[in-house]
Amino acid sequence: MILKEVTGYDFLDLSQEELERWGMPGGPSKRLVKFAKECKELKKRHFRRTAV
DSSP states (O other): OOOOOOGGGGGGGHHHHHHHHHOHHHHHHHHHHHHHHHHHHHHHHHHHHHOO
16 A cells, blocks of 8 residues: 555545555445545534534
């Protein structure tokens, strides 16, 4: 796998295709993208709660 640095909110927008292009196998890349989407959703929910 090629070493890449992903910072901040860019992590939440990674795609499985990007991770696979960087050399990450399909299974781990799929799980990582799912985790990033869950984090993004939690962030949205937290923001909505604190903004009200």
